[in-house]
Amino acid sequence: MEIIARNLAEFEAEASRFAGSLTPSSQNAMLVTLSGELGAGKTAFTKAVARALGVEEIVTSPTFVLEKIYLLPDKKLFKRLIHIDAYRLEKGADLIPLCFDKLMQDSGNLILLEWPERVADALLVPSKKVFFTARSDGSRSISYD
Ligand SMILES: Nc1ncnc2c1ncn2[C@@H]1O[C@H](COP(=O)(O)OP(=O)(O)OP(=O)(O)O)[C@@H](O)[C@H]1O
Numbered sequence: 001m002e003i004i005a006r007n008l009a010e011f012e013a014e015a016s017r018f019a020g021s022l023t024p025s026s027q028n029a030m031l032v033t034l035s036g037e038l039g040a041g042k043t044a045f046t047k048a049v050a051r052a053l054g055v056e057e058i059v060t061s062p063t064f065v066l067e068k069i070y071l072l073p074d075k076k077l078f079k080r081l082i083h084i085d086a087y088r089l090e091k092g093a094d095l096i097p098l099c100f101d102k103l104m105q106d107s108g109n110l111i112l113l114e115w116p117e118r119v120a121d122a123l124l125v126p127s128k129k130v131f132f133t134a135r136s137d138g139s140r141s142i143s144y145d
């Protein structure tokens with residue numbers, strides 16, 4: 001499925017719709033991988049998902065800190081939103097300091113991961129995959145596989 005968001009408002013509306021479509025599995029965390037070039041909208045999407053799930057603090061890019069964890073107010077679905085940016089990583093083992101495997105075992109976790117290609121060898125688990133493309137007219141394509 002591909003969606004064209006002509007502006008940030010449409011983009012955020014789509015992210016919000018996506019957030020509302022997610023339900024936890026009984027076993028594992030929900031992993032959502034966000035792929036696309038620099039500036040394509042991966043962080044913007046995460047911010048809008050966080051807002052839709054009730055996060056009030058400002059969501060900033062974890063490019064330098066690798067990971068940010070936000071507690072979700074409505075704990076009926078997910079307890080935590082975990083935002084990881086793997087841009088600076090080189091291989092799956094670089095996720096070990098984040099205890100990624102342990103995070104993946106908690107069904108209360110919703111994990112949004114930017115630059116999954118960097119750590120592909122650690123991602124043998126099923127995930128939802130979202131792809132972003134910035135188009136020449138400033139719009140964004142969002143596609144789900
Ligand atoms: N139609 C649009 N939809 C979404 N974002 C848009 C749109 N038009 C412009 N933007 C802007 O594009 C930028 C997307 O940047 P963002 O930080 O989300 O990219 P990113 O994919 O996370 O990049 P990086 O790989 O550097 O982390 C934001 O500044 C956002 O405001």
Ligand SMILES: [Mg+2]
Nearest residue numbers: 042043061114
């Ligand atoms: Mg980003």
